[in-house]
Amino acid sequence: MRRINERFVTETYEDGLLTSFDIHCEDDYNFGYDVVDDIAINDPTRRAMVWCNPEGEEHIFTFADMKTWSDKTANFLAECGIGRGDKVLVILRRHYQFWFVALALAKLGAVMVPATFMLKEHDMSYRLVGAGIKAVIATSVGEVADVVDAVVGECPTVETLILVEPGGAGLTERAEDGTLLDGGRGFGPGLSGPEGICALSAEREGWLDFNTGVRNASDIFERRETRAADPMLMYFSSGTSGNPKMVLHDSLYSLGHLMTAKHWHNVRPDGLHFTIADTGWGKAVWGKFYGQWLMEACVLTYDFDRFHAGEILDLIGRYNVTTFCAPPTMYRLMMQEDLSAFNLSSLEYSTTAGEALNPDLFDFWQEHTGLTIFEGFGQTETPLTIGNLTNSTPRPGSMGKPVPLYEVAILREDGTRCDTGETGEICISIDPHPAGIMMEYYADPEKTASAMHDGWYHTGDTAWADEDGYYWYVGRNDDVIKSSGYRIGPFEIESVLLEHDAVKECAVTGVPDELRGAAVKATIVLAPGFTPTDGLTRELQMWVKSQTAPYKYPRIIEYVEQLPRTVNGKIRRVAIREADEEAHVAEGLV
Numbered sequence: 067m068r069r070i071n072e073r074f075v076t077e078t079y080e081d082g083l084l085t086s087f088d089i090h091c092e093d094d095y096n097f098g099y100d101v102v103d104d105i106a107i108n109d110p111t112r113r114a115m116v117w118c119n120p121e122g123e124e125h126i127f128t129f130a131d132m133k134t135w136s137d138k139t140a141n142f143l144a145e146c147g148i149g150r151g152d153k154v155l156v157i158l159r160r161h162y163q164f165w166f167v168a169l170a171l172a173k174l175g176a177v178m179v180p181a182t183f184m185l186k187e188h189d190m191s192y193r194l195v196g197a198g199i200k201a202v203i204a205t206s207v208g209e210v211a212d213v214v215d216a217v218v219g220e221c222p223t224v225e226t227l228i229l230v231e232p233g234g235a236g237l238t239e240r241a242e243d244g245t246l247l248d249g250g251r252g253f254g255p256g257l258s259g260p261e262g263i264c265a266l267s268a269e270r271e272g273w274l275d276f277n278t279g280v281r282n283a284s285d286i287f288e289r290r291e292t293r294a295a296d297p298m299l300m301y302f303s304s305g306t307s308g309n310p311k312m313v314l315h316d317s318l319y320s321l322g323h324l325m326t327a328k329h330w331h332n333v334r335p336d337g338l339h340f341t342i343a344d345t346g347w348g349k350a351v352w353g354k355f356y357g358q359w360l361m362e363a364c365v366l367t368y369d370f371d372r373f374h375a376g377e378i379l380d381l382i383g384r385y386n387v388t389t390f391c392a393p394p395t396m397y398r399l400m401m402q403e404d405l406s407a408f409n410l411s412s413l414e415y416s417t418t419a420g421e422a423l424n425p426d427l428f429d430f431w432q433e434h435t436g437l438t439i440f441e442g443f444g445q446t447e448t449p450l451t452i453g454n455l456t457n458s459t460p461r462p463g464s465m466g467k468p469v470p471l472y473e474v475a476i477l478r479e480d481g482t483r484c485d486t487g488e489t490g491e492i493c494i495s496i497d498p499h500p501a502g503i504m505m506e507y508y509a510d511p512e513k514t515a516s517a518m519h520d521g522w523y524h525t526g527d528t529a530w531a532d533e534d535g536y537y538w539y540v541g542r543n544d545d546v547i548k549s550s551g552y553r554i555g556p557f558e559i560e561s562v563l564l565e566h567d568a569v570k571e572c573a574v575t576g577v578p579d580e581l582r583g584a585a586v587k588a589t590i591v592l593a594p595g596f597t598p599t600d601g602l603t604r605e606l607q608m609w610v611k612s613q614t615a616p617y618k619y620p621r622i623i624e625y626v627e628q629l630p631r632t633v634n635g636k637i638r639r640v641a642i643r644e645a646d647e648e649a650h651v652a653e654g655l656v
Contacts, residue, residue: 067335068105071360074321082457084329087470089321089501095294097320098172101360106133113364116385117162120370121234136169137287142279143170146226150175153197157181157204160369161232164345167203175292179300182346183208187216192309194221201226206268207235230276231268236371294318300508301348303446312508313446320356322449322502325471327357329455330442332415337388340366342396348446353391375399383409393420397427405434417442421636422539424561425462441465445525447504451494452537464536472500476531481520489530489540489553497521545639547576549584554618562613563588568596573629573637577646588620589642598625
């Protein structure tokens with residue numbers, strides 16, 4: 067073991083709790099060379115990733131494997147004309163090729179721009195043009211290549227298209243007896259050994275074949291000049307209106323995730339960490355890449371298409387997962403399974419992020435597994451910034467305390483600090499600019515200036531702090547409901563509703579109201595055995611009134627079959643608000 071993380075951080079503790087955490091590195095720090103290659107050369111057999119898919123394919127990659135395949139990938143991409151500063155759109159779901167590409171681009175000094183496979187033509191065109199994309203590396207499964215081909219002619223900066231054949235991804239059709247259709251091409255024992263890596267080829271007019279190019283490339287790649295302050299990674303982050311923002315990070319972002327992995331995920335070098343996340347979203351590098359490998363730990367990756375709670379629970383026992391992270395939505399789906407039917411004995415630590423954790427879920431997981439869920443908070447623009455760190459005592463429903471890497475404060479609109487119990491915006495000091503906080507919103511100085519000013523990065527999320535310094539999430543600025551002079555956060559009302567037996571899922575929003583400005587509305591998915599009635603609506607309203615301040619109760623309740631969600635499972639309150647606003651306008655026109 068190299069104890070690599072200790073090279074980049076100075077930390078202190080008091081009574082077992084982390085009290086300071088200062089990151090430092092050389093000017094030419096590069097995650098590919100200084101972390102992964104270092105481990106590969108000095109501890110080559112250490113496991114880096116266990117990768118599997120529903121089709122039965124499995125690969126165990128050591129750090130030496132990751133160096134070999136990323137070096138081959140870097141040589142192939144260099145032959146394609148990709149180099150320092152070039153922006154490369156990467157759409158690879160959970161294919162193991164994503165990790166080869168991410169490391170290779172870091173070694174080349176190029177900028178990786180991950181994206182979801184669910185993009186449509188407008189979305190794709192915006193990304194290719196807005197980010198000045200030079201090359202696209204995309205999966206052959208699904209419609210991604212079709213979407214790219216439909217718009218690439220309008221995107222003058224794009225020079226190279228590269229196609230990856232993944233061989234599975236949970237998309238293979240099966241017969242009724244469970245056998246794979248199409249002869250099971252590319253799956254099972256035939257691809258289980260080292261000779262199976264990148265074994266399948268892809269043919270499409272206008273596209274280069276990634277797997278063939280990488281297989282044929284040299285595995286000798288000399289270190290190139292890169293700088294820690296160079297742009298390294300860019301994500302698209304959707305807001306409630308307008309096109310997504312382009313969040314640009316330098317290499318110090320990878321070091322910022324030492325806090326994420328070491329002190330929140332609690333990964334250890336001899337364990338196996340499992341974060342559920344598609345590589346098109348920032349959560350993937352939070353839990354499947356930077357911090358975990360800085361800790362020399364192994365990650366589990368499951369290349370599936372659709373989430374099935376039972377499959378995930380089975381994987382935990384099958385591979386002896388020790389630390390686990392998933393968004394609350396996925397924990398909630400696991401609540402609907404019989405947990406006693408799964409072997410979860412290897413699991414030592416559980417975490418969650420992405421949306422606020424409701425207390426009922428916290429209690430359920432502890433009752434059925436004996437484990438506390440340690441909540442954390444961060445954004446596409448940041449690593450972990452607030453959280454319940456190791457050796458802390460979480461308070462159910464609280465997002466925890468600011469991590470020692472950052473100075474965090476809750477501020478009023480005038481920039482002054484809020485009092486205890488007062489709701490305000492979560493802000494992070496950027497004077498000086500700390501490791502992990504974004505460089506800027508690329509090509510958008512106006513949005514950058516709006517978010518980063520007066521020495522603070524303004525997150526757009528609101529919270530209040532109790533007398534002991536625990537933060538309690540209220541909502542996005544746009545989610546907060548302003549009704550009759552009150553500021554009402556949706557999370558508190560949702561938590562109360564979820565404690566009622568009739569409520570399976572819910573989302574609380576504001577709807578236009580001429581008298582109050584906005585009225586509180588609850589959109590509810592009922593639990594099995596319950597049906598929508600006026601009596602149930604009154605019962606739920608009285609339930610909220612009895613559990614919290616009466617002015618917060620939902621004056622409107624709508625029952626639906628399902629809630630609108632992002633691909634990562636987050637509830638899209640904005641979609642509910644937009645539908646209600648359109649209905650309100652339509653009613654006004656009648």
